[in-house]
Amino acid sequence: MKYMMLVYETAANVEERNHAADSPYVAAWKTYHKALVEAGVYVDGSPLREPGTATTVRVRSGNRQAQDGPLAEAKEQLGGFFVLELPSLDAALDWAGRCPAAATGALEVRPIDVAFHANFVDP
Amino acid sequence: MEETARSIEEVARSSYGRLLAYLTARTHDVAAAEDALGDALLAALTAWPRDGVPRNPQAWLLTSARNRLIDGARHMRVREEHAGDLALLLSGSGDLRPAEEWPDERLKLFFVCAHPAIDPALHTPLMLQTVLGLDAARIAQVFLVLPAAMGQRLSRAKRKIREAGIPFEVPTDHNRPVRLTAVLEAVYAAYGLGWDEAVGADPRGRELASEAVWLARALRQAMPGEPEIQGLLALMLFCEARQAARRTPGGTYVPLSEQDPAVWSPAAIREAEAELRAAAGASRIGRFQLEAAIQSVHCDRAQSGRTDWHAIVAFYEQLVRLAPTLGVRVGQAAAVAEARGAEAGLAMLDALDGPAVGAYQPYWAVRAHLLQALGRRDQAAKAFDRAIGLTESDAVRSFLLARRVPS
Numbered sequence: 291m292k293y294m295m296l297v298y299e300t301a302a303n304v305e306e307r308n309h310a311a312d313s314p315y316v317a318a319w320k321t322y323h324k325a326l327v328e329a330g331v332y333v334d335g336s337p338l339r340e341p342g343t344a345t346t347v348r349v350r351s352g353n354r355q356a357q358d359g360p361l362a363e364a365k366e367q368l369g370g371f372f373v374l375e376l377p378s379l380d381a382a383l384d385w386a387g388r389c390p391a392a393a394t395g396a397l398e399v400r401p402i403d404v405a406f407h408a409n410f411v412d413p
Numbered sequence: 414m415e416e417t418a419r420s421i422e423e424v425a426r427s428s429y430g431r432l433l434a435y436l437t438a439r440t441h442d443v444a445a446a447e448d449a450l451g452d453a454l455l456a457a458l459t460a461w462p463r464d465g466v467p468r469n470p471q472a473w474l475l476t477s478a479r480n481r482l483i484d485g486a487r488h489m490r491v492r493e494e495h496a497g498d499l500a501l502l503l504s505g506s507g508d509l510r511p512a513e514e515w516p517d518e519r520l521k522l523f524f525v526c527a528h529p530a531i532d533p534a535l536h537t538p539l540m541l542q543t544v545l546g547l548d549a550a551r552i553a554q555v556f557l558v559l560p561a562a563m564g565q566r567l568s569r570a571k572r573k574i575r576e577a578g579i580p581f582e583v584p585t586d587h588n589r590p591v592r593l594t595a596v597l598e599a600v601y602a603a604y605g606l607g608w609d610e611a612v613g614a615d616p617r618g619r620e621l622a623s624e625a626v627w628l629a630r631a632l633r634q635a636m637p638g639e640p641e642i643q644g645l646l647a648l649m650l651f652c653e654a655r656q657a658a659r660r661t662p663g664g665t666y667v668p669l670s671e672q673d674p675a676v677w678s679p680a681a682i683r684e685a686e687a688e689l690r691a692a693a694g695a696s697r698i699g700r701f702q703l704e705a706a707i708q709s710v711h712c713d714r715a716q717s718g719r720t721d722w723h724a725i726v727a728f729y730e731q732l733v734r735l736a737p738t739l740g741v742r743v744g745q746a747a748a749v750a751e752a753r754g755a756e757a758g759l760a761m762l763d764a765l766d767g768p769a770v771g772a773y774q775p776y777w778a779v780r781a782h783l784l785q786a787l788g789r790r791d792q793a794a795k796a797f798d799r800a801i802g803l804t805e806s807d808a809v810r811s812f813l814l815a816r817r818v819p820s
Binding site for chain 2 (some may be wrong): 291293299315355376377379380381383400403
């Protein structure tokens, strides 16, 4: 199964990875990423620019409304994502627990709806 | 007719969990398997009175449920990852092997129900529904929620089991101890529900308690050499041994210290002692072994005529380190009061003061007894009032009312 790992980071961690390339947090991410690739479970992923760069868009009554900032203001913000190919949720929870962001922020683990996706990608 | 209906009910009761576990271990779809098994039972109600009860009723039900699952899958969009499972189901259809020949998958179902990705409040309800076949209305009744609400929460959990990829397997890695603890806690919660209900008008409460013992036996068989499983089984057996002594023939509540040990079941105590000894052999102490050890000291009164409260206090000291719950701390205070005097016990209760004790009935019951023993009658009467107001059991209410000395 494919799992989407949504990485919620603290402001301090986002700051660290943006401005201190040699920080322990960045070093931990490098080894974590390497471990994912070497285990053969890594499919895709990327960090995101800081939450301050986000714009939230809604269309209401035909009008497009753009709002400065992320959808929800919270202590931890969506800081990146990666997709893993794994046999079960247990394996996904294990990998989530090893992620450096989990120690200070949180990871949301969501199964990807592969079957639904296939329905409109390959008609 | 009557007889056939009864034998359907018997087969359903004794084999429901096993049939459901077998089906879901292959499809991972608990709700669909429940529907299919329900349909199979309905079909049996028509076919068996007409054609006679089949030689192998379990296999008949399994084949019927399996065919329904396959029919159902043909009408729905079949998820890619389940196509293989359904093929597996198909390949075995038609053969009516006796139940002993198909694997018992209930243990996997236990671990699915108590999975960390499932809300802990739903672990026990899921187990009751899937392994024992209790319906949502009945489960809602013991958990004091509306049947519709319980039904919704259970179906949400089943959807998550299917769609999030919760594995149907017994963990063998580093997660195993934590996962097993969750399973044991859910089984013990079922026992607690049955225990509380046993005092009520509903005879099914007693059934729930013995079903919980049965679950622990099934676990013990499936995972031999796990000391905490044996500890849990011993704990429940010690409590079961005293079942008949908990009420007078007239239904009045009898506290443990006033129970007549001659009424306790020696057979259950012997079995519990053997389990606890076997568990101790592994030298891996745990919460359930300690709780069983405390009950073992209580049951020893049948032999020695006295209760070794100092031994009980020593076990509580270890237990508090492993499981510092409010219930354990109140039990510890009661034991300390017996061993070292009411003053010492009361001091421990005072140290617990906090918002959590306000609505915790055992805290107020123990407090009332200790204050009364110390001759602090006004305070005792107030504590009795609180304990009486918080109790859910009629028998306990009458017992406390009788002990309460008006201020």
